Amino acid sequence: MSPDILSTPVVDTVKTPPDRAHSRARAAxxxxxxxxxxxxxxxxAVLGLWELLSRTKAIDPFNFSMPSKIWDQIYTWLxxxxxxxxxxxxxxxxxxxxxxxxVIGVAAGVVCGIALGRITFxxxxxxxxxxxLNSIPRIVLAPIFVIWFGLGPASKVAxxxxxxxxxxxxxxxxxxxxxxxxxxxxxxILGASDRRVTLQVVIPxxxxxxxxxxxxxxxxALIGAIVGEYIGATKGIxxxxxxxxxxxxxxxxxAAMVILAVVALVAEGLLTFAERRIFRWKxxxxxx
Amino acid sequence: xxxSAPHLPSRAMSPDxxxxxxxxGASKTFRTPSGGLHTAVNGLDLTVGRGExxxxxxxxxxxxxxxxxxxxxxxxxSEGEVLVAGEPVRGVGDKVGxxxxxxxxxxxxxxxxxxxxxxxxxxxxxAEAKEKAREWLARVGLxxxxxxxxxxxxxxxxxxxxxxxxxxxxxxxxLMDEPFSALDVQTRALMSDELLELWEGTRASVVxxxxxxxxxIALADKVVVMTAGPATVKQVYDIDLPRPRKVESxxxxxxxxxxxxxxxxxxxxxxxxxRERGAAHVA
Numbered sequence: 001m002s003p004d005i006l007s008t009p010v011v012d013t014v015k016t017p018p019d020r021a022h023s024r025a026r027a028a029x030x031x032x033x034x035x036x037x038x039x040x041x042x043x044x045a046v047l048g049l050w051e052l053l054s055r056t057k058a059i060d061p062f063n064f065s066m067p068s069k070i071w072d073q074i075y076t077w078l079x080x081x082x083x084x085x086x087x088x089x090x091x092x093x094x095x096x097x098x099x100x101x102x103v104i105g106v107a108a109g110v111v112c113g114i115a116l117g118r119i120t121f122x123x124x125x126x127x128x129x130x131x132x133l134n135s136i137p138r139i140v141l142a143p144i145f146v147i148w149f150g151l152g153p154a155s156k157v158a159x160x161x162x163x164x165x166x167x168x169x170x171x172x173x174x175x176x177x178x179x180x181x182x183x184x185x186x187x188x189i190l191g192a193s194d195r196r197v198t199l200q201v202v203i204p205x206x207x208x209x210x211x212x213x214x215x216x217x218x219x220x221a222l223i224g225a226i227v228g229e230y231i232g233a234t235k236g237i238x239x240x241x242x243x244x245x246x247x248x249x250x251x252x253x254x255a256a257m258v259i260l261a262v263v264a265l266v267a268e269g270l271l272t273f274a275e276r277r278i279f280r281w282k283x284x285x286x287x288x
Numbered sequence: 289x290x291x292s293a294p295h296l297p298s299r300a301m302s303p304d305x306x307x308x309x310x311x312x313g314a315s316k317t318f319r320t321p322s323g324g325l326h327t328a329v330n331g332l333d334l335t336v337g338r339g340e341x342x343x344x345x346x347x348x349x350x351x352x353x354x355x356x357x358x359x360x361x362x363x364x365x366s367e368g369e370v371l372v373a374g375e376p377v378r379g380v381g382d383k384v385g386x387x388x389x390x391x392x393x394x395x396x397x398x399x400x401x402x403x404x405x406x407x408x409x410x411x412x413x414x415a416e417a418k419e420k421a422r423e424w425l426a427r428v429g430l431x432x433x434x435x436x437x438x439x440x441x442x443x444x445x446x447x448x449x450x451x452x453x454x455x456x457x458x459x460x461x462x463l464m465d466e467p468f469s470a471l472d473v474q475t476r477a478l479m480s481d482e483l484l485e486l487w488e489g490t491r492a493s494v495v496x497x498x499x500x501x502x503x504x505i506a507l508a509d510k511v512v513v514m515t516a517g518p519a520t521v522k523q524v525y526d527i528d529l530p531r532p533r534k535v536e537s538x539x540x541x542x543x544x545x546x547x548x549x550x551x552x553x554x555x556x557x558x559x560x561x562x563r564e565r566g567a568a569h570v571a
Contacts, residue, residue: 185362186392188380190457195407200405204396281396283439 065250073255083243084235087259094225094234095263097153101160102221108161109168109217110210117176118198118208130169138162139227146232156233160224164217171213175206206283211275218267222260306374306495308461309336313368315518316354328354330518331368335472341487343504345356345555346514347562349497352497353389355519356463359495360384360428382410385492386457387467393438393449400425400434402449406457424452427486444475448482462487463493469498480507480535488532501555505547506535513554516561523554 047067053059054066060262061069077087084090116123142159179202187201229238237256244252316329328351336342346352357363358370361380370377372384393402402422407417425431428448438446447467454462467483468476480503487494498504504511511525527547529538540543 180392182390182392183394184390186386186388187394187405187409188362189360189384189386190406190453191380191382192405193409196409201394204394207396281398281437281439 062248063250065254069251070254073249073251074258077205077255080185082240085237090237090240091259091263093153094222094229094237094260097156097225097228097236098160098221099219100153101157101224102164102218104157105161105164105221106168106214109165109213110172112165112167113174113210114176114198114203114206115174117173118202123173134166138166142224142227143196143231145228151232156228156236156238159228160221163220163224167213167217167220168210168258171209172206173235175209176202178209180206202216207278211278214271215268218271219264222264222267226260249268291391293380305458306371307335308338308340309334309495310371311335311355311358311368311376312367312371314355314358314370316351316358316363317366327518329358329365330520332520334512334521336493336495338493339491341496341508342510342512343496343498343508344512344514345498345504345551346519347516347555347559348499350514350558350562351519352499352514353465356386356465356495356497359461360386360463368470382457383460383498385454385457385462387447387450387454387462387464387470389466391446391450391470393439393446393453395438397437398434399430399436399438399441399449403452403456406453410457420456421452424456427455428452429535443471444479447471447479451479451486452481455490458490459492462492464494464496465516466498467496468503469500470519476503477535483507484531484533484535495556501548501551502539503535504532505529505551506538511551512560513551516558516565522558525551 005017021052050064051066051068054061056066082090116126141162142155145155145158146200149158183201183205184197187197187203192200226238226241229236233239237260241253241256244250244256310332311332313331315327318326318328320326332355334342334355343351344355354363358365359372359377361377361384364377372381393441394405397405400418403421403424404414404417407420408414412420422431422434425434428451428453430445432450433441433445438449441449450467468479471479484507494508496507501511505527508527511520511523511527513525515519515522525547529541529543529547
């Protein structure tokens with residue numbers, strides 16, 4: 001009998017999972033709901049407080065506006081368009097500049113990073129210059145780009161590129177440097193040429209490094225585009241901010257911010273989705 | 289030899305009769321990060337005949353692995369000569385297969401794609417590479433896992449993938465650097481048997497580096513005992529156990545135990561020297 005008794009606790013967890021698994025699943029679901037409710041409550045509380053303080057003039061409604069006015073502003077833009085044309089057009093313009101700048105910046109960053117990571121001579125020669133360039137606060141280049149490239153999208157793309165390039169470059173460089181030496185040795189033994197080692201060993205193993213920088217850098221691309229538009233443009237959300245500011249329309253500034261946040265979140269979601277597809281080979285969970 | 293060298297290229301020595309691997313007074317010195325020089329291998333002479341299975345045993349860190357990198361062409365000797373099939377080694381050749389101690393499967397490739405890597409790198413058309421890869425996967429019993437990624441496999445299975453990926457290239461020379469040391473004891477015995485089976489099918493010349501004397505006797509035709517680092521050959525023992533062998537049963541034979549005792553006398557001394565050095569280093 002004793003073995004049976006000994007094994008009871010084990011049998012308990014293994015043989016009667018329906019009950020436990022069920023209750024555990026229910027507890028997990030309940031916890032999720034509680035978290036979601038509290039999240040919503042927090043949002044309502046903050047917005048409500050803002051609205052209340054603003055309406056009771058505890059804070060200056062002219063400077064700080066209030067959520068209801070911001071919503072009205074977004075609604076007006078949606079239905080009647082902005083002073084610059086339809087809202088969709090402004091969003092598209094900014095998104096187009098940011099995306100183009102991002103793609104160019106990422107491509108240049110990855111190519112340069114991998115090249116310098118693989119070719120020590122290049123890295124030794126260019127290393128100090130890259131450090132100097134990186135230490136310049138690159139956002140100040142935006143006005144120069146407006147002078148160079150004019151009010152059109154080109155100047156915004158340029159400022160997005162310089163903001164995106166460096167984080168991507170440094171991550172690609174690091175990724176190329178930290179490739180498992182065993183994998184490289186193995187590829188060479190199996191017959192891979194230097195080019196094949198770069199394309200089929202270094203780049204795949206650097207992708208996780210590169211992807212980390214892609215998340216951050218899309219935010220940078222948006223910043224580059226917006227700041228460029230803010231300084232001088234004919235269209236875009238940044239210009240919307242500048243114009244709202246010019247007409248002392250605080251609600252307009254906030255409304256543009258809300259729209260930007262939504263755009264950034266959607267882009268982030270798409271990137272995460274792409275990452276999941278590309279990194280199917282990675283173990284999920286703690287290792288990833 | 290001086291008189292014949294200018295007229296006779298080494299190839300004229302009939303490549304068929306020259307040994308598979310020959311190291312003549314090979315030395316390898318590395319520059320350490322602190323700027324000093326570290327001699328890993330010193331004046332090493334070693335000959336491996338065609339189709340011969342040679343195991344190299346020695347204390348940990350004595351320079352056994354360096355010997356393999358010299359033969360593979362991944363590293364050049366600082367002094368001396370390394371010949372493969374009678375020709376001096378220049379860079380990584382296409383005759384050599386190498387099974388590493390650590391996992392060296394490509395984590396972003398599936399099992400099938402990993403095994404296809406070698407032939408593809410060497411310019412074999414895709415369909416043919418796939419066919420060859422499937423054949424070797426079948427031989428190591430991984431046909432059902434060809435679509436998995438390495439992280440989804442056990443350590444033993446990953447080692448099988450590595451073996452298939454190496455054998456698919458038909459290497460004339462097989463270099464193995466403690467390939468099974470990360471596996472548990474049972475899997476290890478199993479893999480050793482599998483290796484012997486695969487090897488008997490190809491008859492490649494093998495250099496198998498290990499610190500496990502039992503493993504080396506069970507597998508090899510010849511056991512080379514290295515000195516404590518820098519590595520030189522201390523003694524070479526012929527293993528006259530009959531083939532085909534089964535690792536688990538051969539180690540119970542009285543002849544095996546006899547050989548073991550004989551070699552251990554020689555190896556044990558080197559291990560002691562290494563350990564004393566380590567102790568002195570710590571103190």
